Amino acid sequence: MNQYQLIKLAKQLGKWALIAVVMVYAIFPFYYAVITSLKPSSELFQVDFWLSSVDFSNYIQIFTQKSFVRAIFNSIFISLSVVFIALLLGITASYALGRVRFRGRTTVMLTLLGVSMFPQVAVLSGLFEVIRTLNLYNNPGGLILSYTIFTLPFTVWVLTTFMRQLPMELEEAAIMDGATPWETIIKVFLPLMWPAMATTGLLAFIAAWNEFLFALTFTLTDDQRTVPVAIALISGGSQHELPWGPIMAASVTVTVPLVILVMIFQRRIVSGLTAGAVKG
Amino acid sequence: MASVTLEKINKVFGHTHIIKDVDLEVADGEFVVFVGPSGCGKSTLLRLIAGLESITDGDLKIADGVVNDLPPRERGVGMVFQSYALYPHMTVYENMAFGLKLAKMAKETVDDRVMATARILQLEELLHRKPKELSGGQRQRVAMGRAMAREPRILLFDEPLSNLDASLRVQMRNEISRLHHRLGSTMVYVTHDQVEAMTLADKIVVLRDGRIEQVGSPQTLYQQPATKFVAGFIGSPTMNFMPAKLLEGDADGCRITTPGLGELALPQDASGETRAAELTLGVRPEHLRLTDAQGENSFEIVNVEYLGNEVYVYLEPKAGDILLIHRSEAPSQWKIGQRVALVPDTEHVHLFDTDDQALGLATQRQVA
Ligand SMILES: Nc1ncnc2c1ncn2[C@@H]1O[C@H](COP(=O)(O)OP(=O)(O)O)[C@@H](O)[C@H]1O
Ligand SMILES: [Mg+2]
Numbered sequence: 001m002n003q004y005q006l007i008k009l010a011k012q013l014g015k016w017a018l019i020a021v022v023m024v025y026a027i028f029p030f031y032y033a034v035i036t037s038l039k040p041s042s043e044l045f046q047v048d049f050w051l052s053s054v055d056f057s058n059y060i061q062i063f064t065q066k067s068f069v070r071a072i073f074n075s076i077f078i079s080l081s082v083v084f085i086a087l088l089l090g091i092t093a094s095y096a097l098g099r100v101r102f103r104g105r106t107t108v109m110l111t112l113l114g115v116s117m118f119p120q121v122a123v124l125s126g127l128f129e130v131i132r133t134l135n136l137y138n139n140p141g142g143l144i145l146s147y148t149i150f151t152l153p154f155t156v157w158v159l160t161t162f163m164r165q166l167p168m169e170l171e172e173a174a175i176m177d178g179a180t181p182w183e184t185i186i187k188v189f190l191p192l193m194w195p196a197m198a199t200t201g202l203l204a205f206i207a208a209w210n211e212f213l214f215a216l217t218f219t220l221t222d223d224q225r226t227v228p229v230a231i232a233l234i235s236g237g238s239q240h241e242l243p244w245g246p247i248m249a250a251s252v253t254v255t256v257p258l259v260i261l262v263m264i265f266q267r268r269i270v271s272g273l274t275a276g277a278v279k280g
Numbered sequence: 281m282a283s284v285t286l287e288k289i290n291k292v293f294g295h296t297h298i299i300k301d302v303d304l305e306v307a308d309g310e311f312v313v314f315v316g317p318s319g320c321g322k323s324t325l326l327r328l329i330a331g332l333e334s335i336t337d338g339d340l341k342i343a344d345g346v347v348n349d350l351p352p353r354e355r356g357v358g359m360v361f362q363s364y365a366l367y368p369h370m371t372v373y374e375n376m377a378f379g380l381k382l383a384k385m386a387k388e389t390v391d392d393r394v395m396a397t398a399r400i401l402q403l404e405e406l407l408h409r410k411p412k413e414l415s416g417g418q419r420q421r422v423a424m425g426r427a428m429a430r431e432p433r434i435l436l437f438d439e440p441l442s443n444l445d446a447s448l449r450v451q452m453r454n455e456i457s458r459l460h461h462r463l464g465s466t467m468v469y470v471t472h473d474q475v476e477a478m479t480l481a482d483k484i485v486v487l488r489d490g491r492i493e494q495v496g497s498p499q500t501l502y503q504q505p506a507t508k509f510v511a512g513f514i515g516s517p518t519m520n521f522m523p524a525k526l527l528e529g530d531a532d533g534c535r536i537t538t539p540g541l542g543e544l545a546l547p548q549d550a551s552g553e554t555r556a557a558e559l560t561l562g563v564r565p566e567h568l569r570l571t572d573a574q575g576e577n578s579f580e581i582v583n584v585e586y587l588g589n590e591v592y593v594y595l596e597p598k599a600g601d602i603l604l605i606h607r608s609e610a611p612s613q614w615k616i617g618q619r620v621a622l623v624p625d626t627e628h629v630h631l632f633d634t635d636d637q638a639l640g641l642a643t644q645r646q647v648a
Contacts, residue, residue: 169365172332177379177426178353187378191369 030255037248044244058249062234067222068250071230075254078140078226079208082147083201089148090155090200091193095185097156098163099171109160116153120213131218138220146214151204162196163189198265206258227254282343282356282433282466283308284329289338291324291490298324300490302338306434306468306483311460313469315477315513316487322470323438325487329468330359330436342433353383358427359436362443364419366411372398372422373407376429383430397429400459417448424459437469441476453479474514478502486510508636511562517592517605520568524561524631526553533642536561536631539598540577541622548631548639559639562630565592565607569623570614577621579604581614595622 035048040055062068097105127146136142166189174184190197212228219225225233231250234243284306291299298321306312314322327333329340331352339346347355366375373394380390398404401421411419420440427435437456441449457480460467471477477484478498486493486501486509494506505511511519524536527543529550537543538561553559570593573579582603583594591612595604604622614620631639 167363167365169361169363170367173359173361173365173367173426174378175332176330176352176357176359177430178382179378183382188367 033248034252036244037252039245041243041245058245059253062246062250062253065234067225068227068230068234070223071225071227072254074140074225075209075227078143078147079205081140081144082151082208083204085144085148086151086155086204087197087201089152090159091185091190091197093152093156094159094163095181095189098160109157112153112156116150116157120150124213124217127214128217137218138224140224142218143208143211143215143226146218147204147208147211151207155200155204158200159193159196162193166192202261202265205261209254209258283310283341284434284466284468285339285341285344286329287339287341289325289328289340290336291321291328291333292336298490299328299336302490302492304485304492304495306466308343309464309466311457311467311469311480311482312485313471313477313481313483314485314487315471315474316493317513318472320487321490322472322487324490326359326436326438326468326470329434330357331355332359353379356433357436358430358432358434360420360423360427360438360440362439364411364423364443366419366422366426368411371408371410372403372414372425375411375422376403376425379426379430393429393431397425400428400462401425416444417452420444420452421455424456428463432465434466434468437467439471440469441471442473449476456480475516478514484514486513504638505562505630506638508560508562508632508638511630511632511638515564517565517607519562519564519630520604521600521602522561522563522597522604523599524559526550526555526557526559528555529553531642534631534639540579541624542577544624544626544629546626546629546631547642549642550631550639553633553639558634560632560636561624562632563624564628565605567625567628568604568606569625570606570608570620571623572621573619574621578619579622581616581618581620584612584614584616586610586612595620 035051036044037058038051038054038056039046039048040057096102097109127149131137131142131145134142134145136145170188170192171184174188179187210228211226212232215226215229216232219229222230227250231247231254234246234250284304286302286304289299289302289304290297302325304312314325316322324333328335331347331350335348340348342355342357352359367378370378376394376397377390380393385393394407395404398407401424403418403421403425406414406418406422411422414422420443423440440456441452444452453476456469460480469476469480481498483495484498484501485495488509494501494510496504501510501514505514508521512521522538522541524538524544527535527537529535529548531549531551533545533547534550534553535543535545536559541561544561550557550559579595579598581593582596585592585594587610589610591608591610591614593606593608593612593614595606597604606622633639
């Protein structure tokens with residue numbers, strides 16, 4: 001083995017070591033949560049890195065709690081609504097901002113970007129008043145409204161950037177074919193914007209799914225809670241006991257759908273659908 | 281099929297005046313080509329006809345109806361874009377059917393039209409492919425098919441061949457020309473390539489800075505360019521220009537003197553010019569003869585290009601730095617470094633005044 005091969009081997013080893021470190025760093029907490037959730041509560045404070053036996057009692061416990069199941073459905077409904085509304089508004093807004101020339105377009109874009117930088121706490125009390133006035137307190141509508149407010153700037157920004165990259169002549173071709181702006185958006189732009197929509201939709205979904213502060217503030221009763229709040233409110237046998245097992249089981253339950261979603265959409269996100277639109 | 285009439289068409293973008301007082305008649309079934317250097321407003325003019333840009337001032341008529349305020353779909357125009365702009369997510373069939381479906385046509389009609397168009401353009405085999413699975417020439421044909429499927433009264437082309445390589449360009453040029461003969465529809469075609477313009481057009485419109493410089497058949501533009509700009513733009517290799525001074529001239533002809541060539545008697549009517557006016561002599565490369573150098577009339581050959589069927593001889597000019605070009609049938613006896621005399625064929629030379637306008641022929645005037 002000569003020096004060149006040695007260096008090459010060392011480089012390979014270094015690369016894999018680095019990858020291993022990153023993987024452990026990123027995945028270990030989740031892995032530990034999975035393990036903890038599958039242990040009976042008696043073994044909770046034994047530190048094991050492998051499971052010797054699988055115990056589903058924690059899962060049975062949380063799924064027999066009606067409020068937790070209810071919270072999952074609340075979360076699904078709210079997150080999907082936020083994604084749908086944000087994408088609908090985002091697509092139409094991005095058409096206006098990306099395609100229609102009007103005075104003050106840049107100002108609107110910068111305002112959007114600025115708005116998205118406010119911390120949640122800053123608008124909490126103001127938003128609370130709004131939600132009370134609209135009679136949306138302790139109602140999924142209140143959460144949908146507030147999540148949409150925080151998701152929309154990002155959605156609009158990303159979709160606008162994407163919309164601008166689509167060739168102008170594509171829209172003009174649609175105009176020549178007699179399409180109205182709405183038909184152009186639905187039949188020409190939407191199919192081409194899937195990658196961007198998958199990305200922004202997924203991020204909106206994750207943000208709405210994981211949100212805690214608003215969900216805690218704007219809901220009152222158990223039947224209106226979302227998952228993060230429900231998990232936080234899982235209580236143990238006594239005041240001094242934190243029920244780690246069920247908490248971990250619940251956390252794993254609500255994280256797995258996200259992981260699956262990301263895996264489904266990652267191809268879409270990566271694929272460049274505009275290939276072949278122009279030139280040859 | 282329909283005629284198009286432009287009356288004093290103007291277009292202003294913000295504060296820049298791009299199209300200036302354009303008057304033009306396109307007859308029913310005519311193939312008209314807009315040609316001019318890049319940025320002269322060809323595409324803008326085409327887009328005004330298409331309805332993709334609004335007309336600032338003037339009237340646009342299609343088949344006698346003013347269409348200024350009609351959207352593209354109601355004007356009955358189809359357009360082929362430079363980048364083709366095919367819908368990437370649709371098959372060839374869907375691309376061509378898109379406009380028909382939007383017009384809410386019956387499914388059978390859509391099918392008939394698309395199939396008929398596909399047959400004309402030999403796209404039948406490709407109907408189920410996506411644009412990214414097509415070659416450049418095939419995409420080009422699909423783009424034409426999409427524009428044709430709705431059976432527009434006028435077909436518009438914006439530099440449709442500029443993305444193709446040279447040999448394919450010649451082939452597609454031919455196909456477009458044959459298509460025009462077969463369909464007989466009115467076509468307006470934009471290009472910056474004068475060869476495309478010459479080979480395709482019934483009528484060429486030369487544009488310069490948003491104005492029409494000259495309108496005419498390819499022959500007219502080649503043989504009787506109205507301005508020095510047109511003379512220099514049409515024809516390849518380009519016309520030779522040499523400074524000339526008017527010695528004397530009246531309605532029957534004139535005498536000029538040109539550095540190197542000496543005194544020449546020309547058939548141009550120079551009655552409108554003052555004595556000693558600074559003119560420009562224009563001679564096409566094929567209207568020059570080379571002989572052995574004689575005294576003042578001596579030009580150095582700086583390059584010789586052999587093209588197989590013909591030979592271009594490049595000569596050092598007496599004024600300016602644009603080489604003079606002589607063109608003749610191959611073979612040629614001339615060598616780099618030789619000095620030769622230039623003899624223009626005075627029957628075919630052009631004379632331009634100080635404003636670059638061509639002087640008319642004296643004989644023409646007598647006929648008129
Ligand atoms: N939408 C527009 N806004 C402002 N200026 C434009 C616009 N479209 C074209 N122009 C200008 O008009 C001029 C002519 O453009 P164009 O018609 O595309 O030229 P070409 O003859 O190369 O096709 C150019 O100087 C261009 O910058
Ligand atoms: Mg152009």
